[in-house]
Amino acid sequence: MKTLLRNALAAFGVFASMLPASAAAPNGEADAYPNKPVRIIVPFAAGGSTDVVARLLADKLAVELKQPFVVDNRGGAGGNIGADAVAKAPADGYTLLMGTTGVLAINGHLYKNMSYDAARDFAPVSYTSLITNILVVPPTVPARSVAELVALAKGKPGTLSFASSGAGSSTHLSAELFKAMAGVDIMHVPYKGSSQALTDVMAGQVTMLFDNAPSSMGFVQQGKLRALAVTSTKRLPSLPDVPTLDEAGIKGYESLSWSGIVAPAATPPVIVAKLNGAIDRVLKMDEVRQKFAAMGVEPVGGPPEAFTRHMRAENEKWGKLIKTAGIALN
Template identity: 45%
Template sequence: MSSFTRSVSRLGAALVLGLVALAAHADWPDKPVTMILSFPPAGATDILARAIGQKMSESMGQSVVVENRPGAGGNIGLLAAARAPADGYNVYMAAVTNAAIAAAAYPPQPVHLMKDFVPVAGVAIVPHMLVVPSSLPAQNVQQLVTLLKSAPGRHNFASQGPGTLSHLESELFKRAAGVDIVHIPYKGSSQALPDLMAGSSSMMFDSIPASMPHVKAGKLRILAVASSKRMPMLPDVPTVAESGIPGFAADNVFGIVAPQGTPSTAIAGLTKAIRAALDSSELRQRMQEQGVELRYTPAAEFAKVIDQEFQTWGKAVEQAHVKLQ
């Protein structure tokens, strides 16, 4: 075979492969999409991922399979998602605020949310609320601050664990309010809440789904929400900033990203499916009842939100002197 013939054969083969790839992308999706997340089942991230994934599957005509990869402050799931094939069939439900905290609190990791992924869309905020034992005399944030200042170092605050948003929110509150209060970390809300209700700690920033049943049972009291705006499901509960701690805001941002190199056709299809899911009034109502505010954010704007979260929580971790292994 002549060199010319070999060159023509190679060119033909390349053209065929290219056409096959284009056809595959044009037919997206022709198989299930895997949505990886960094937290175990039944938590806020898992609930959100499954609810949105179900609605996405209805518009795509393909199922969305949720894959839980918890551990190491979210870095195990992040690594798994970054190393997944960038073929449009693998996405990551990013708990952006948690990822920003983990990036600053843990030693440098081999992957990074901002460097190894492309934003698809922001999907929700799932803010925490400031709760206290019902036995505590404080009825609002200012009364809590007065109480804490009256006995420096004698009160505790519970958290979901070192380096979590629950922990860092309290550190921000502690610094902004000028109070001296001791950190008592737990392994998640389920372990922290019994002691909080018993009065072992005086306050905690916790997720609405986890704490609300105890609020309704009269064992906890809500003083404020940590978000920048009031929550629709709790319209009478002020934000921490409204309660006299200006500048305090922790929206707890969530969104969907894809590994770098994911085809643009797949990104466009994913965006369309996400938008359709978030437009569902049934889903919006169901999520709102669980303390989740669905909020669609286009990719370009979502990228800016991610950058801002990393800046904000990077500073918070540094100022709180949080370093984890």
């Protein structure tokens, strides 16, 4: 019996050695991935900060994984349209979502009828970046500081306006938090992405915008927008003279945006791990870190499990704020 068992094991060993590496190894699925273009859906219009970060990552991932990574902009409903498309896509790693604070942690508390559940329908891949928002106004607004802006708003209740990249976005909630903490009444003007919002703010049609740093930084440096403060608790190296809102008198204020790559929930763990490793390598590149820094973006990275914990914590944080503020969308 022992002789027969040894012979059987030996025969199996010979057979296994003849199999292709991808069939014999448990990581064969990851080794073969990707073998065709990968689509990254950005749930907002082109030109905004999420789009800028996604395109930089896509360019580098294409080199890392030797397949094109194509950015597909699917704006609308505060990011819900693009997110829903990914939630319902095949779980094969070829359709990814550039998720944001709004899409992955806020919208579920704001919208009455959600077509996806961020915690249930997505597999977190990588917490890619942390983004500071900048409070910007057009040069025509007669306020050169946060104190002057607050005084202007209190002197004309309900007449000033703030733009956002969409109802429920981080740019929206940053302004709502400002309104609550500064005690001002300002009208919300939502857009489908920050590109058109920026255009109207620069034209003076809207008073202010709490915009993600990557999309507005260039306009601030060109003098087309005036930066009054940043929403983080520390100043941006690229805008050292612009105070934080806390420094500017709104004590305790902090509101940050973040982005991360997620895949449909049933995506094989080996594919998630391969994507995570590639993204981590990209985020550590000097060129990427320098470009991020110039835009006011902080690379994060780390394992999928860390991103999962972050999403849960943010979901709880923003859920409490939205309930307390009584904000709701149809």
